[in-house]
Amino acid sequence: MKLRTDNVIRLDISYPLLNEDYFSLQISRVSIDDSKSYQCVLVSALNDIQAESRPSILHVQYPPDDQLYPQCTIDSNPSDAKLVTLKCRSETAYPPVRLYWISSKGRLVPNTQFNQFTEAYLDIAIPSSSDYVCISNYTSGSEQINRRCKLNAPKILLSIENKEIIEGGEAVYMCSVDAKPKSDDLSWTSVPALVARNKTIAYDGNSVSMLILSNITASDNGMEIICSSKNLLGTNFEKNVLIVKTFGSSTGIYVPPFVVTLKPVIAKVVVGDMVTFTCEGSTYRSSYKYKWFYCDTEITPQTTSDKFLINRISTKRLSVRKVDIMDNNATISCVVSVDGQERVARAKLFVIQTETASAPSDAMSKSNYQTKTLTNGKSFFQSLECCVFWSSLRCCIG
Known part of the structure; x- marks a missing residue:
């Protein structure tokens, strides 16, 4: 036989x-x-x-890898600059995966191809302000797996960190961008133009940029600050008008502004290292009182720990020790008060990883899924995202 x-x-x-x-x-x-x-x-x-x-x-039922797929990408059209092609890809599965695109205009019918991967293509005109979502549906009996990925032109959130802009002080702007695919073009402009010697720009390389304008003068009042970004789907911008508070007295005698500086303004630290921030007033006064904040949590000499250190004698320095990836994008604030006045200076902490894990290639992911052992003809996966907090002092910025 x-x-x-x-x-x-x-x-x-x-x-x-x-x-x-x-x-x-x-x-x-x-x-x-x-x-x-x-x-x-x-x-x-x-x-x-x-x-x-x-x-x-014999039909063996198996789902796609829902931790890697679907994947949304966008390609320019070499023959027509006003068109782009949206592509949604999923692993093959049995029963087959169904892919479809939806936008603010409703459900869209793509061109679908079946080979080693299931792919759904959609040609659209640009620029486009719509969000395009690809939904992957896998159904096996009573079990369903629905996953999605999204493509959109940049959406910009522009905020000013200072509650009050003081003559002689600084203005700190934060610009965050939600763009898929990610925007590599995030820029700052102003009307009138920014003075190069008075500006500092930091960019985390992902979706957040910080603009710091120092030595603010009365002539800066009314300046429009503009953050703009673009990707293959389109361009977007947001703007904010700078309002400057000036100092003086009824006698006409100029009163020097009370200015606080925090250094470094931008700290780029390798995982595991320590960084020290120093906060100082514009003129020396022994009566200065300092308060430190990590994100929105106050750090005091009494809460000194393995993570944070403030010298009990000279409280104008804060050290953040054993920096890890959860510290990335953290805001460090120093609040200084004297003679009934209070000023705030802020700094940003960016964490550098020495090694980054690369996403598995199509060939590798295909090889892994080919060797999955299936129990009773089925296998399902669920991915969970969690944010691990360090004591009560850790903040996560997503």
């Missing part, structure tokens, strides 16, 4: 007849590779076929 799979007779395998009635084949630890057509073939001693059964097809 021989076994035929997908029309190929396995001459290297022979099975004895258990009795005159039937022959049974049992497959243990069923995997994707077992999805085939099976036949029982009766052969003679000379390997001549004497009789054969009707084919029996």
Whole structure:
């Protein structure tokens, strides 16, 4: 007795007849590779076929990798600069995955291709202000897996960190961008133009940029600050008007502004290292009182720990120790008060990872899924995202 799979007779395998009635084949630890057509073939001693059964097809059910797929990408159109192609990709699965695109205009009908991957293509005109969402639906019996990915032109949130802009002080602007695909073009402009010697720009390389304007003068009042960004789907911008508070007295005598500086304004620190921030007033006064904040949590000499250190004698310095990736994008604030006045200076902490894990390639992910062992013909996955807090002093910025 021989076994035929997908029309190929396995001459290297022979099975004895258990009795005159039937022959049974049992497959243990069923995997994707077992999805085939099976036949029982009766052969003679000379390997001549004497009789054969009707084919029996085995379908092994398996879902796509829902932690990696679907994936949304966008390609420019070489023949028409006003068109782009949206592409949604998912691993093959059984039963097959269904892909479709939706936008603010409703459900859209893509061109779908089936090969090693299931792919749905959609041509759209640019620029476009719509969000485009690709939904991947896998249904197996009563089980359903729905995943999605999104493409959109930049959406910008521009905020000013200072509650009050003081003449002689600084203005700190934060610009965050939600763009898919990610925008590599995030820029600052102003009307009138920014003075180069008075500005500092920091960019985390992902979606947040910070603009610091120092030595603010009365002539800066009314300046429009503009943050803009673009990707293949379009361009967007937001603006804010700078309002400057000036100082003086009823006698006409100029009163020097009380200004606070915090250094470094932008700290880029490798994971595991320590960084120290120093806060100082514009002129030395022993009566200065300092308060420190990590994000929105106050740090005091009494809360000094393995993570934060403030010198009990000179409270104008704060050290953040054992920096880790959860500190990325953290805001460090120093509040200085004297003679009934209070000023705030802020700094930003960016964390540098020495090693980054690369996403698995298509070939690798395909190889991994080919060797999955399926129990009862099914396998499902669920991904969870969590934010781990360090004591009560850790903030997460998403």
